[in-house]
Amino acid sequence: MNLVVVGTSWITDMFISAALETRLIRFLGTCSRSTDKAEAMNLKYGGEKTYLNIEEVCMDADVDIVYIASPNSLHYPQTKKALLAGKHVITEKPIVSNMREMDDLIETSKTSKGLLFEAITTLHMPGLEIIRQHLSMLGTISIISTEFNTFSNKLPEYRSKKDPNELSLKFSGSTLVDLGIYNVYFVMLLFGIPTNVHYFANKGFSGVDLSGALIMQYPDKIAVAVVAKDNHGDNRTLIQGENGYIKVAGYVNTLKSIEIVVDKERFEFYVPNYPNHMRHECEAMFSCIARNDRQTMFEWLDLSKSVTEILQTARKDAGIVFAADSKND
Amino acid sequence: MNLVVVGTSWITDMFISAALETRLIRFLGTCSRSTDKAEAMNLKYGGEKTYLNIEEVCMDADVDIVYIASPNSLHYPQTKKALLAGKHVITEKPIVSNMREMDDLIETSKTSKGLLFEAITTLHMPGLEIIRQHLSMLGTISIISTEFNTFSNKLPEYRSKKDPNELSLKFSGSTLVDLGIYNVYFVMLLFGIPTNVHYFANKGFSGVDLSGALIMQYPDKIAVAVVAKDNHGDNRTLIQGENGYIKVAGYVNTLKSIEIVVDKERFEFYVPNYPNHMRHECEAMFSCIARNDRQTMFEWLDLSKSVTEILQTARKDAGIVFAADSKND
Missing domain, CATH: 3.40.50.720 (NAD(P)-binding Rossmann-like Domain)
Known part of the structure; x- marks a missing residue:
């Protein structure tokens, strides 16, 4: 091939x-x-x-x-x-x-x-399956918080009122869509499609979201995703349950550092990631x-579709419009 | 006295x-x-x-x-x-x-x-002043995320459809009001009164919030507070800026473990807390x-008033009504 x-x-x-x-x-x-x-x-x-x-x-x-x-x-x-x-x-x-x-x-x-x-x-990382298999140990889960903060080296260019592709609505640039997509996949792969979606964005001069907080609401739980290209964060993902929590240190595109704390006992998983996680x-x-x-291909495309819908709903909620949104083929 | x-x-x-x-x-x-x-x-x-x-x-x-x-x-x-x-x-x-x-x-x-x-x-902890004095090192701040998760030992009682004071709307019990008040004070003391407030709650049978996510929106930044009495979390507060972040490990009622990471250099502050933080x-x-x-007393009461207003707005947004709300004196 x-x-x-x-x-x-x-x-x-x-x-x-x-x-x-x-x-x-x-x-x-x-x-x-x-x-x-x-x-x-x-x-x-x-x-x-x-x-x-x-x-x-x-x-x-x-x-x-x-x-x-x-x-x-x-x-x-x-x-x-x-x-x-x-x-x-x-x-x-x-x-x-x-x-x-x-x-x-x-x-x-x-x-x-x-x-x-x-x-x-995220869909293909070994860590996803490790987390999935241990979710039930947490008991009832009510809060998921997940983050993707990566300072963009294009930000100075953007701040000087230029419109670099990565942050340009013309090129479908958006911090939520670009980075938050990992968090949305992560949450959706584990907990399914949320009932409600809200996005609160810090917008730049062009209306693009430089950072923001996405809320995915389920009947019995809430997921919060914080995303940013305009600051430095300490990226961490937490799944919080009645018995304890699962913590992912770092980014949810690699899921390489995972620990579980249940009844105050802490256990760190061995995650068999390849050095090149792709x-x-x-x-x-x-x-x-x-x-x-x-068949597998269409199952994965179904996931892509669900994620696209969540991102589109979130953008609509925050009033973030791509040039591509008004195009007709 | x-x-x-x-x-x-x-x-x-x-x-x-x-x-x-x-x-x-x-x-x-x-x-x-x-x-x-x-x-x-x-x-x-x-x-x-x-x-x-x-x-x-x-x-x-x-x-x-x-x-x-x-x-x-x-x-x-x-x-x-x-x-x-x-x-x-x-x-x-x-x-x-x-x-x-x-x-x-x-x-x-x-x-x-x-x-x-x-x-x-929170208002009186030495850590607050330490954080305030170092905020400018972070450059433009766009995201604040703060948490207060403490599993309530009254939860089993609540789950069996009893109504323990701490989680009872009759007694103005609410996870946001009880725990989130620390986060709201923390954010407000550093960044003032937010423009918009939204609260997404996981409610129990009685309508009380057992956990939830509070959004405090400012013109140029967003604060997210995650609060929970129905799960175990890994409590942490982050203030994220263009140059780096300030991290508080643990709860914002003590502010005793504070570090700053700027330009990838990490520094941990000495926080002179009394052993009994009260x-x-x-x-x-x-x-x-x-x-x-x-004069000082009225300044502090002004803060109490602002926080009360934020909490009331948040409760209204999530439809959390106390018995006290319908009382007339």
């Missing part, structure tokens, strides 16, 4: 590295508007071909899998083109900007030869492609 | 101990419906007199200061009686159940010979009485 990547940022770099570790794919080449950047990536990982745009990738019959890590607003149109060309597509989170795009991609994937995936580490999702998605497992 | 306490719970015990440490008062006696309990408290701390009700305390000319730590709903009527009798009154937090009671107490205190205080440790508030209030400092 030949892999081509779209985009040349650090996450693409990390993805290729993880992909090669699985030994399930061959790295074929890189698509970028900048041929220099594409060639540099190819040089680093042994790619052969460069592409200037998604159309060139689609036309190359040697391409089996396309990994898309362009600015968020381009995920949908590029993904759709690659799917229609019969490629397998792995799109970096967030796979889409809104529900309209999500519904369309799911429809498209039903008739495409290619499989479609949202690249979201290898877990790569193995899961590549093997799914290898066995052409469309 | 002769002190009489109303109530015989652990907090009264701790208060008398702290009060005696200040060497500013003499412990005169205890008021309780149970003479046995009153005598036991007197025996422990050298009190002489017992009283069956607040009226007996009011009639005793030897009493200078009354400390009230009865169930929450009784704070207001007992405080008012003692004030009208010309006593100095220190009422355990929450000083009142709602704004009507607050306004009435402030009016009453204007003409009373006695001074009036809400006993709230001694700080005792010193502050007793010395205020000793110098008859009504």
